[in-house]
Amino acid sequence: MTEAQPLTSDGLVRILFGAGAFQMLNAGCELGLFRLLRDRPGATAPQIMTGLGLQARPVQILLLGTTALGLTIREGDRYDNSDLVESLFQTGSWDIIDDLVEFQQKITGPASLDFVPSLRSNTNVGLRTVPGDEADLYRRIAGNPEMEKLFFRCMKSWSSLSNPILVANAQLTRVRRVLDVGGGDAVNSIALAEANIGVQFTVLDLPGAVSIARDTIAERGLGDRIDVVEGDMFAEPFPSGHDCVLFANQLVIWSPDQNRELLRKAHAALPDGGQVLIFNAMSDDSGDGPLYAALDNVYFATLPNSHSMIYHWAQYEEWLVDAGFRDVFRRPGTTWTPHGVIGAVK
Structure with a gap:
């Protein structure tokens, strides 16, 4: 049995802005922030700007988000990956996390907007985000080679x-x-x-x-x-x-x-x-x-x-x-x- 912890105001914020939290993680993965900090620990915001090819405003937004979420750590004007993120690199697991984030972003994410309609109609309404007319995801992606390739790569992870x-x-x-x-x-x-x-x-x-x-x-x-x-x-x-x-x-x-x-x-x-x-x-x-x-x-x-x-x-x-x-x-x-x-x- 899992004992749920009492909900706090911080917990409510994480739920209310959960989509935003995930987008911070996705951005850190897709833009290469975590890999940059793995290669250049203690990088400053200007160095991160140069490394990611971003301007000051986007980097300020990104670093505020990843640091507030505990994905990155700030000491003075320097940034590092959190201990958990660093441990995933050390164990060779970060490539897996990258795939899981991409799966959530490109496959689960679009369909998740149909969660309430899916509950109301008791069926997988989100399947309409995948081209085709087959009744389940597996037959439908067979007609979409790029999605099928992404799906099986992420499933492997x-x-x-x-x-x-x-x-x-x-x-x-x-x-x-x-x-x-x-x-x-x-x-x-x-x-x-x-x-x-x-x-x-x-x-x-x-x-x-x-x-x-x-x-x-x-x-x-x-x-x-x-x-x-x-x-x-x-x-x-x-x-x-x-x-x-x-x-x-x-x-x-x-x-x-x-x-x-x-x-x-x-x-x-x-x-x-x-x-x-x-x-x-x-x-x-x-x-x-x-x-x-x-x-x-x-x-x-x-x-x-x-x-x-x-x-x-x-x-x-x-x-x-x-x-x-x-x-x-x-x-x-x-x-x-x-x-x-x-x-x-x-």
């Missing part, structure tokens, strides 16, 4: 944050072959394959995603261990011959009835003793957090599918039992993202 939780909690020591349903560009199968040398994987997804997956798998030299299969997870039975079915960041996309359908298909495809694993962000059963899941639901409410959302742990447990699985288990992560693994045995 999201996965880079959460995949250590998947790798630590999948526990594939007794598994021979995993079916990665909706496996996208194979980022999850690749992470698991590199951590579980004796296990084979099959990525099942739509043609556009599978095409990207083939290239990614080849780049990592895993073509002998990861196969790809084109297919619609709802339209066809799952491929046989697997003793584990993985839904990684998939069951947040679909409705409860669709999730039950997918879990029933997994149950039908598995042998006795086979297991199903569900990996994605989870919300608390208590319904009051965590904050990450609560705010990320703006994206899920407006864009991916008409019924997308971050579900409670207990909802997955209910669907697994309904599909015929037994011995349900939870394996929550321990990092700042609310990801975890929930699974069961046939």
Whole structure:
């Protein structure tokens, strides 16, 4: 259970001007402020003006915003990245943050303006910000190559944050072959394959995603261990011959009835003793957090599918039992993202 802190006036300001706070972060990323301070710690405002190619007024606005938010630190007339930002550079994580910010700016941001209409109509109204007439984001971006490229690049970065939780909690020591349903560009199968040398994987997804997956798998030299299969997870039975079915960041996309359908298909495809694993962000059963899941639901409410959302742990447990699985288990992560693994045995 997540215990929310009492709201203060400063907290209210951060909410009221939340869009502005994000734009300060985005500007610092897009204009190169944080990278400049990484390379030139203690830079002055005139040096930052020169480095970023900006005039005095924009730099004053930018530095006031990033410093008030704690992204940068001012000592006298000199500026540095905050300890957190610097630590992200030191651990090699800043490129990931750059991608996540770009995702929020270019994909989530435009659709988020349709959050209230999406709630009122109980469907993903924000999808209208993406050209096309398909009913979900994934089929629609297939007709928009540049957006599709951006989407999968950013999804890879999201996965880079959460995949250590998947790798630590999948526990594939007794598994021979995993079916990665909706496996996208194979980022999850690749992470698991590199951590579980004796296990084979099959990525099942739509043609556009599978095409990207083939290239990614080849780049990592895993073509002998990861196969790809084109297919619609709802339209066809799952491929046989697997003793584990993985839904990684998939069951947040679909409705409860669709999730039950997918879990029933997994149950039908598995042998006795086979297991199903569900990996994605989870919300608390208590319904009051965590904050990450609560705010990320703006994206899920407006864009991916008409019924997308971050579900409670207990909802997955209910669907697994309904599909015929037994011995349900939870394996929550321990990092700042609310990801975890929930699974069961046939």
